[in-house]
Amino acid sequence: MKKFLLTLTIAAAFQSISAQEITLDKIYSGYYRGKGIAGITSMKNGENYLVIEQGGIAKYSYKTSQKEGNIVDGQFESYEFSDDESKILLLKESQPIYRHSFLGKFEVKDLKSGKVMSLNKGNTLQEPRFSPDATKVAFIADNNLFYQDLNTGKITQVTTDGKKNSILNGLADWVYEEEFGHARQYEWTKNSDAIVFVKSDESQVPEIYIPIYGKTLYPTEMRYKYPKAGEKNSVVSAQLYRLDSGKTMPLNLGAFKNYYIPNVFQTAKADEIVLITSGRIQNASDILKVNTKTGAVQKLFTETDDKWIDTDSPTLEFLEDDSFLWASERDGNRHLYWYDKDGKLKKQITTGNWEVTDYYGYNPKSKEIYVQTTEKGSINKVVSKVNIESGKSQLISNAEGNNAASFSKNYNYFIETSSTAAKPYTFILKDGNGKVVKELQNNEAQLQKLKADSFVEKEFITIPNAVGDQMNAWIIKPKNFDKNNKYPLFMFQYSGPGSQQVSNSWDNGNGIWFEMLAQKGYVVACVDGRGTGYKGAKFKKVTYMDLGKYEIEDQITAAKWLGNQPYIDKTRIGMFGWSFGGYMTSLAMTKGADVFKMGIAVAPVTNWRYYDSVYTERFMRTPQENPDGYDKNSPTEYANLLKGKFLLIHGTADDNVHFQNSMEFSEALIQNKKQFDFMAYPDKNHGIYGGQTRPQLYQKMTDFILENL
Template identity: 90%
Template sequence: MKKFILTLTIAAAFQSVAAQEITLDKIYSGYYRGRGIAGITSMKNGENYLVIEQGGIAKYSYKTSQKEGNIVDGQFESYEFSDDESKILLLKESEPIYRHSFLGKFDVKDLKSGKTIALNEGKFVQEPRFSPDATKVAFIAENNLFYQDLNSGKITQITTDGKKNSIINGLADWVYEEEFGHARQYEWTKNSDAIVFVKSDESEVPEIYIPIYGKTLYPSEMRYKYPKAGEKNSKVSAQLYRLDNAKTISLNLSSFKNYYIPNVIQTAKADEIVLITSERIQNASDVLKVNTKTGNVQKLFTETDDKWIDTDSPTLEFLEDDSFLWGSERDGNRHLYWYDKDGKLKKQVTKGNWEVTDYYGFNPKTKEIYVQTTEKGSINKVVSKVNIENWKSQLISNAEGNNSASFSKNYNYFIETSSTASKPYTFVLKDGNGKIVKELQNNDAQLQKLKADNFTEKEFFTIPNEAGDQMNAWIIKPKNFDKNKKYPLFMYQYSGPGSQQVANSWDNGNALWFEMLAQKGYIIACVDGRGTGYKGSKFKKVTYMNLGKYEIEDQIAAAKWFGNQSYIDKSRIGMFGWSFGGYMTSLAMTKGADVFKMGIAVAPVTNWRYYDSVYTERFLRTPQENPDGYDKNSPTEYANLLKGKFLLIHGTADDNVHFQNSMEFSEALIQNRKQFDFMAYPDKNHGIYGGQTRPQLYQKMTDFILENL
């Protein structure tokens, strides 16, 4: 079952302006907004696919690409099918909590009878999920796990000890959700007779509080458990609940790695669940098979790495015979490996100096897997099918750009979503061999508007660092670029572990702002240095135990390289970054003070001791083990070096990178008698948005650049 979120893509009316140029008003009016296709999914028959439209959930034919009507009418935020497609779960209303979690009110509609019932009597729940036999829906309310019988309507409460900031059942705590990438921590067995869930006791986890100012006479408080590096985490345990006797037992994981339980996964077998676990040092993960009849736990195998394992996004897919595919970086690149049902390695399925970046499925008839890879270069992502028995591979997407796929259940068709840095998203229906059937949607109108306003294309190239690596880079030059002139340089980066900003894909983020700045006479550039992704594990993991050290060295080296180009004014180089990128900008303005004239750091980490345990310890271990790795790479240690114009920006209600980071850095700068600019956004989280916040933020940053670079 898959969940689809409705994204509105209706462009707002354009307010005409005299000049043919990109402006903030145009960007934030929605004038350049592209069009998409929401909620693409295949039906079980493999002959039809569904999309979310204004009037409801529409059914289309793969063969004719023609609409065959709506399966459900109305407006919904998202939907989820039961496995047999007899019922559909409809999200009617939601309230966000953190990055992935939200409270929702749901209806369940029986598509055969037309009958609709409210889940949990219409009250808010979290993470509802159909049982595989479509007779029940499990959900979480107030930190307890329940299920509702869809025939009788009866609600059964599985746990009773759930309590805010204390005990959580079947739901991730803050740090699990943020760093392991999902909120749901439970799973049904294939035969619907049991649920395995994670219980988290966060009662001893230190609590963070955030003042909420609002418009009240006295500010209120937001309090939640946030384990910082080296501090106590939730105590987790795996629980097995059987519906036949309504009893819960705690699974014995004492013989295995059990500090973290990031993943609970359904297998192809009726009475089985797989857990992925690890110790606090995230350099080894156990893959454990749970017999849900007996509660017995068996280790299939242990994945190890001398640095870390990305337990937040494992590839684990069970095939019909209960053998499984597993993603690993063990040969230096992320590839897929095929194991038998008992955890014995059968073979490596993909191999080469490139990486598997996504897995779409397996066709048992042809013995082919469908994957997204970087086999056409690290800045491109393409879709291929690979025979797991003879390794024969066939490219079925475009050979360049960012290409992803949504396959029909029988793999006879797929809808390809593709873009490049110079071409916005297109949606094309193709057959299983990659032959175009029909273009479903393009964004030619969006591109024409941009070209009419003097949009310029990115240029891609590489830059050497001092270690001899070739770092991927892009550059945006002013429309009437003159190689005999000298231009100020504005560098953007993120630089976090495994990230990528230099990609041959359409950017709906900061790209239009960068284009606007280029029109004002700036050269914009971005460089992915050591620590970033898709160039192999050695390049990515060289930063281990020294997060920030090599990353800033590479950004300084890149700035110097640009400064040596005839068309760059080396006395006018600036940098901008958000979150990890804000951390890098803070280092650039201190450790790189002789190179960078100006910097804008948004929501930066300024001391890794203040960031969460799972993320930070993955790359640095704990502060107790590695104090120098924390302190010697903190910009607060180099506040005395600041020379240029520096703008520090943070939301006061940032639940991710706490406002405390900018407060500490500000105090260090103040005590070193350094002048800088600071902007606080009241009650705004890590994204700093809402109402007119983003237009005001980007106008402020634009003005700062124009005045100081």
């Protein structure tokens, strides 16, 4: 009996202790999950906003912040209004394809009559888009472009030559979607009488095939077109379809850069569309205006750079007079410029040793634009309004942390989403000058759970690299940190071009896992070296033609600097990274073998020759032009240098960074008689998730760290 009581007492004590710790079970049970507000959209009147809730799409008042009922009842994944808000497009169910693309079943509800119409006869489709006059919806099905009349239900087929792995109409191919950041490649004119779309002929693009094991007797195959660096890309053309004639005509882009057509934009004028095009070397982009009555094409201007232009995230906004705003790094930082309707530069709107990181809109009444910037430091993002004529700027968000905004249509209100590294997301309703109206949602409960389990705040510092740059860094120290002790160091990074991991923002991703590792006695650190973003174009673009060289030099320098701190055991330094970060970890364990004792590389690129054309060539040119840049920065070239404990992880169905990368690196390690650990995740893509996959993965990585660092 006494023994039983003692057992109960020990068990209770153990439960009490474990309750004060972060565990993987808690992380993946959702115990620390935060709360958000989904689908925030301002209504046209500027006085109401919508959000997706359990029972439907709810309507709220900005002025009172009170709910005024549901616009639509039911469960929906997403929604989109027509321009006049007479109709709403509802996504009922979806099936993902790649990063942005998916097949979905959609319906349109007339908010006046209550009539509901299924698109494409209830069959799946892609990328639906209301015509501006709200009488039609265009969409893609089986790589062909269609539009459906919302009065009669009649479906008109615009193209007929669409074919899997061959011809796409109005839809991005794999590499366009992944690297230019969107799947839709068409746009309506403002007056709804024409559609301009991109036709992609990928028939000559080399095909990748991936075995899918599943539970079948024989594996099946996933086949799709994937242009690797230096290989053939889709042949693209711009097409103009006029509804009145029912005819399609190709647009003549022969006098302009036309290897890539990443973007199609609607302007403020009835019969115009703007295309952004570029050559294969992505250091110049033409901004072209198309007359959709005649098909005539006029160049507005050409944006150039001696290295590259970020064609994946252009800012192009047309004002009421058809003048427009454009973002450029031409002065060394990303700022906004104002052009007249003919492409003549009127003025530079924003200036300073900081960057515009997002653009929210323009208020014609006050002549103000609304932007997110790094003007309060590169690890912070704040929201300001700027008068485009005077240049006068006013901060309307918090002055620190990561702040984003969703504005009312009249810009009298906005919902600020903000966080810091020490405070999870809050959603606050503010007026147009930044005055708090009401807090809509906070995550204090999430924070208190973490604090009860010994959450430790990140410390932000800077670390010098070999050429004197101050690199942003954060550190998480164990709860009962003792400066007289020596702690093992676990470093995380990503390091890809223009990326940022050292940010004064809440981390719902790996952040809680890092806290758990700190509780187990590790100092966890992250350093953003050369090549990363938000510190100006020079810092970001120094890696041009030598991707990986300066990035790994900076990580090795940072590891040595941290290793020289009195509280770090320099013989116990490890690194972890995913994708580009996995590539960096692979380099760290080879080129940095004398510094790093342990490394975990997940889904790494191991040779840039195996990665896609658009991304790789933007930073490296082609392998034919720059063979040394590709080979001397590949970890497979340094496999003979591996010394420490190395865990290589990859999903076999990774459509982005192919399993081939890890297979080649493994073979190089094997032929150099190097011992390492390898984990393959069957049929998992670049994200490696599904079912119990993530808990198993993170348990495996945790165990590897505990055993080897």
